[in-house]
Amino acid sequence: MTSSTALKICVLLSTYNGEHYLAEQVHSILTQTGRGTAFTVQIYIRDDGSSDNTLKIIQQLTNDHPDTVFLLTDDLGNAGVRASFLQLVKHAPNDAALYFLADQDDVWEPNKVQVFLEYYAQTTQALPIGLYSDLWVADQNAQVTGQKMSQVAHWQQLTIDYEFLSFNYRITGAAFAFNARAKELLALISIAEINASNMHDSFFALTIAACGQLIGIADPLVRYRQHAHNVVGAAGHHKTWREHWQSAFAFPGQKIFNNVLLNEFLHRQHLRLRTAHETAVMADYLAYYHAAHCWQRWQAALMIKAHISQPHPWLNVAKLMVTNVTKPYQLPQN
Structure with a gap:
C-alpha cells in the first residue's frame, strides 16, 4: 500500500x-528501496524512432505497469537524444519532488532514489536544485569493473558551481536529478537551443548552476554500462587518433559556446546570473566569442x-589562442 505522504518521483x-x-x-x-512507502515512481519514456523491438518492450512495460510506466508520443520523430530528453522535461507532470534522467542501458543501484532524497531534504528547495552522483563503470553485462567515473x-x-562548469564537464545525465523548480526552468529551453548545445545533460547542469544550486553525492549509484553501441562512453577507448585530435579542440569550443548559449537563454527569459563574479565569468566567454581580432x-x-580548474590550464589557453x-x-x- 502506498503511503499518503509518499513523495512523487x-x-x-x-x-x-x-x-x-x-x-x-x-x-x-x-525495485528501488522505499518505493511505495517513502516515494512513488512514474516512468515516462519517449522513443526516438527505434527500428528494433524497443517499442514492443515499452508496450509490454506499460501493459504490466499501467499506473507507473507511460509512453510519451509526439510528432518529432527521430529528434536526437538532446531534443528527446528535452521533450520529456517539457511534457512530464509538474508535481514531482525530483525528476531523474535515465539512460536505457544502465542499471540503478537499489538505494539510488533513497540517497538522492536524503540529500535533497537538506537543500533550499525553493531554488532550482540539481543533484548528481558518482557512477560505477560497468561492463556490457552491467557488472562493476571496480572503477568509478570519478577515477576515470x-x-x-x-562541490561545483557555475564557474566550474563553465569550462568543465562533470555531470552525467544517467546520474542526474533535479527538482520541480529546475524542471520549470529547463522546460523554457527551446529545441533549437538544446540542439545547439554539446549535450542536454551538460547544458541542463550549466543552466541550473547559473540559476540555483548543484549538490554532489560521492556514492556511485548507477552502473554505467559500456558496450559497443554507447552514444557517449566513459573512457573514449573507441576513438581513433584523428578523433582524439579533433575532440581536443572541440572541447574548449563547446564549453565556451555553451556559456554563450546560456547567456542568450537567460536574456530571452529575462533572467540573470546571481552574482557579480558569475557575471564577470560569463563576460570573459562572451568576449572570446565576439572577438573581432586575434589580439x-x-x-x-x-x-x-x-x-x-583542470591540470595544465595553459594547454587549453594555447588552443584558444591558436x-x-x-x-x-x-x-x-x-
Whole structure:
C-alpha cells in the first residue's frame, strides 16, 4: 500500500534501439528501496524512432505497469537524444519532488532514489536544485569493473558551481536529478537551443548552476554500462587518433559556446546570473566569442584561464589562442 505522504518521483527515459538492456534498467527503477512507502515512481519514456523491438518492450512495460510506466508520443520523430530528453522535461507532470534522467542501458543501484532524497531534504528547495552522483563503470553485462567515473575522469572536487562548469564537464545525465523548480526552468529551453548545445545533460547542469544550486553525492549509484553501441562512453577507448585530435579542440569550443548559449537563454527569459563574479565569468566567454581580432581573442583567452580548474590550464589557453575554437558554432534562431 502506498503511503499518503509518499513523495512523487518522475523518471525521464529516452530510448533508441535499446531492446537488449531496457527491461533490466526499468526493473532496477521499479525495485528501488522505499518505493511505495517513502516515494512513488512514474516512468515516462519517449522513443526516438527505434527500428528494433524497443517499442514492443515499452508496450509490454506499460501493459504490466499501467499506473507507473507511460509512453510519451509526439510528432518529432527521430529528434536526437538532446531534443528527446528535452521533450520529456517539457511534457512530464509538474508535481514531482525530483525528476531523474535515465539512460536505457544502465542499471540503478537499489538505494539510488533513497540517497538522492536524503540529500535533497537538506537543500533550499525553493531554488532550482540539481543533484548528481558518482557512477560505477560497468561492463556490457552491467557488472562493476571496480572503477568509478570519478577515477576515470579524474574528478578533483565534488562541490561545483557555475564557474566550474563553465569550462568543465562533470555531470552525467544517467546520474542526474533535479527538482520541480529546475524542471520549470529547463522546460523554457527551446529545441533549437538544446540542439545547439554539446549535450542536454551538460547544458541542463550549466543552466541550473547559473540559476540555483548543484549538490554532489560521492556514492556511485548507477552502473554505467559500456558496450559497443554507447552514444557517449566513459573512457573514449573507441576513438581513433584523428578523433582524439579533433575532440581536443572541440572541447574548449563547446564549453565556451555553451556559456554563450546560456547567456542568450537567460536574456530571452529575462533572467540573470546571481552574482557579480558569475557575471564577470560569463563576460570573459562572451568576449572570446565576439572577438573581432586575434589580439582580442588572445586577451579573452588569458582571462578564461582563471576559470579553468583542470591540470595544465595553459594547454587549453594555447588552443584558444591558436585558433578560434568557437568558429563552428552558431547561435540558433528561436
